[in-house]
Amino acid sequence: MMPPGLSSRLSISSVGAFPLGCKRHGFESERAARSFGLGGRSLHRSLLPASQRLSEQFLKRAMSIPMVVHPVQPLHLRALAALPGPATDVVNYIVGNNENVVGLITALAVAFIFSLIMTARVFARKKMNLPPTVPGGLPLLGNMLQLTERKPHKTFTKWAQQLGPIYHVKMGAINNVVINSAELAKEIMVTQFDSVSTRRMPTALRILTGNKTMVAMSDYGEEHRMLKKMVVGNLLGVSAQRANRVIREDALNTMIDGMFEDLRGKEGVLDIRKCIQYALFPFSMRQVLGYVPEELNVEGLGELGRWDIFQILVLDPLKQVTEVDWRNFFPALSWIPNSQFQKRVNDVHERKLLVIGALIDEQRKQLQTREPTRCYADILLTEYTNLTPLQLKHSVWEPIIESADTTLITTEWALYEIARNPIIQERLFTEISNVVGTNRMVTEDDYPDLPFLEAIIKETLRYYSPVTILPPRYIHEDIKVGGFDVPKDWDVLVNLYGINWDPKVWSNPEVWNPDRCLGDKTLDLGVKDFRILPFGGGKRMCAGITQAFSIIPMNIAAIVQHFELYLPPDENVNAEDTVYLTSHKLHPLKAHLKPRIAQRLPSSRKTISSASEDMSPLSCPAHTSLKADTQPETCPLNS
Numbered sequence: 001m002m003p004p005g006l007s008s009r010l011s012i013s014s015v016g017a018f019p020l021g022c023k024r025h026g027f028e029s030e031r032a033a034r035s036f037g038l039g040g041r042s043l044h045r046s047l048l049p050a051s052q053r054l055s056e057q058f059l060k061r062a063m064s065i066p067m068v069v070h071p072v073q074p075l076h077l078r079a080l081a082a083l084p085g086p087a088t089d090v091v092n093y094i095v096g097n098n099e100n101v102v103g104l105i106t107a108l109a110v111a112f113i114f115s116l117i118m119t120a121r122v123f124a125r126k127k128m129n130l131p132p133t134v135p136g137g138l139p140l141l142g143n144m145l146q147l148t149e150r151k152p153h154k155t156f157t158k159w160a161q162q163l164g165p166i167y168h169v170k171m172g173a174i175n176n177v178v179i180n181s182a183e184l185a186k187e188i189m190v191t192q193f194d195s196v197s198t199r200r201m202p203t204a205l206r207i208l209t210g211n212k213t214m215v216a217m218s219d220y221g222e223e224h225r226m227l228k229k230m231v232v233g234n235l236l237g238v239s240a241q242r243a244n245r246v247i248r249e250d251a252l253n254t255m256i257d258g259m260f261e262d263l264r265g266k267e268g269v270l271d272i273r274k275c276i277q278y279a280l281f282p283f284s285m286r287q288v289l290g291y292v293p294e295e296l297n298v299e300g301l302g303e304l305g306r307w308d309i310f311q312i313l314v315l316d317p318l319k320q321v322t323e324v325d326w327r328n329f330f331p332a333l334s335w336i337p338n339s340q341f342q343k344r345v346n347d348v349h350e351r352k353l354l355v356i357g358a359l360i361d362e363q364r365k366q367l368q369t370r371e372p373t374r375c376y377a378d379i380l381l382t383e384y385t386n387l388t389p390l391q392l393k394h395s396v397w398e399p400i401i402e403s404a405d406t407t408l409i410t411t412e413w414a415l416y417e418i419a420r421n422p423i424i425q426e427r428l429f430t431e432i433s434n435v436v437g438t439n440r441m442v443t444e445d446d447y448p449d450l451p452f453l454e455a456i457i458k459e460t461l462r463y464y465s466p467v468t469i470l471p472p473r474y475i476h477e478d479i480k481v482g483g484f485d486v487p488k489d490w491d492v493l494v495n496l497y498g499i500n501w502d503p504k505v506w507s508n509p510e511v512w513n514p515d516r517c518l519g520d521k522t523l524d525l526g527v528k529d530f531r532i533l534p535f536g537g538g539k540r541m542c543a544g545i546t547q548a549f550s551i552i553p554m555n556i557a558a559i560v561q562h563f564e565l566y567l568p569p570d571e572n573v574n575a576e577d578t579v580y581l582t583s584h585k586l587h588p589l590k591a592h593l594k595p596r597i598a599q600r601l602p603s604s605r606k607t608i609s610s611a612s613e614d615m616s617p618l619s620c621p622a623h624t625s626l627k628a629d630t631q632p633e634t635c636p637l638n639s
């Protein structure tokens, strides 16, 4: 929390608008101020003791700082105040906030007591059997400078090879225990869940999630259970997803038609990411709103088109969420403002709320003239009238952003591998042709009979896990993991990438090879078996698996059924990834497509009304290898 009044003082000082000799600081004029030896020019270098002599440049800055500095302030503090950014803020606060030294003494006393407590803790911890610490850390910064690669999941995996599957990493003042094995991940996410069920949230994520008002980022508790039950029961669970099957098929048809249109009957190179995105975003809008808004008038933002809405609801928040606030590594300094950073994140959050607010207003207007449908927004507005305005807005927004990202990433990487592995592509095409024939398009009903397709998706989720490290969980009581003591107040980072690439579990983990998953009946992606863990596990396991496993396989199968894919020469080496909140392919996939047939095959399902009649038995599509009645009870999709 920022101390009251601090922000205004800092904002004035930061624009340099506070003239020397201001009444606010007890001086009638600049001259009066100078007579106290505080005027910039009266501060002579020789006045400084030798130990405090500063460089010319530094001194110049010290003397030119605006008058937020108190008259009794010692010279070294004035000089310190010339430091950039946060250091200036700290000094200004301590000194500018107190008309005498009481504040300073209090601050020192607090610091002293704090250091006593820390020393006592260090002694107490010496008796604990703590996990090994990553060597090479620096005072204050800890291991932060060793993570400059900006792909912490990869660095963590390298460290696991030297230190074992569990170790301690310090980032600033934050202690983290990093988990890199399936066995230990299960201990954390299942056995010890009650002790690690909350999150310490970085500033950007806290603002953008409306202070954790969404299922994926909330702390485990009543609100989480209520929101999760609501979204699983009405949108993401197996039954709700059945009802939306026709929307998914429409999206698939649109995508394939669009590809034929772009190619105009010939072979050519297409931006596959765009092809998927153009179908996926409208799909996510339809399952939430029942329609795709082509234009929307938003007060303060004007007239927006479909792709402006996509930018504001999906792309901007995903990008903004990764911006780092240095204060997150030093919680004791969290009261110091970081106004520009906060403004940037707030702007993105506010714009998003404005757009969602306008969409909800539009939905309310429509409901005055028609009966409610089974789309999610109608259900929320008519059956969940107790939601707070923020809960309502974020309940509408959450499935939109979640549908548009991870599913796209997985489909894109799978198609990249298929395009660069012609033998695998041919095997997949043969499997699809044998099951589906040549007269109709593949459907979700075919999926249980396409084991090689399933193996390709599981291997892609292992190799290119869209979420590389689970959002941190906070340890609120001392726990034991893997035989080590892990103290409370640490964060736990479950490195999904490290688990999926564990060389003790997978031979040659750095090779993408779907055959390793083929026929392995126990691989259930985190329900009981944690060897491949793209969706997390335990009570916080992903709620969108059914949807992901309805969309990803069909996108891949339909594309391979209609087109032969191969990579243009420069694309072959383009496997670089990048980490935002999720890990994307850095360059959108551009693939050369050769149509196998002249136009899209007809879908086998004829009418919308028959949609629910020819459904496959209630089952979790992620677990087709297990029959519906033998699926584990813990499968979140059956609960």
Ligand code: HEM
Pocket: 215, 216, 217, 228, 231, 236, 398, 399, 400, 402, 403, 406, 407, 410, 465, 466, 467, 470, 471, 534, 535, 536, 537, 539, 540, 541, 542, 543, 544, 545, 547, 548
């Ligand atoms: C390949 C696709 C996907 C992957 C790899 C994935 C991965 C994940 C992961 C790793 C978590 C965090 C689990 C934790 O914190 O322990 C998660 C949570 C969640 N995901 Fe997904 N996800 C995918 C698709 C989706 C889709 C399509 C939706 C919805 C439209 C969705 C909705 C959610 C929700 C609501 C949660 C929060 C669950 C909770 O906290 O209880 N996900 N997902």
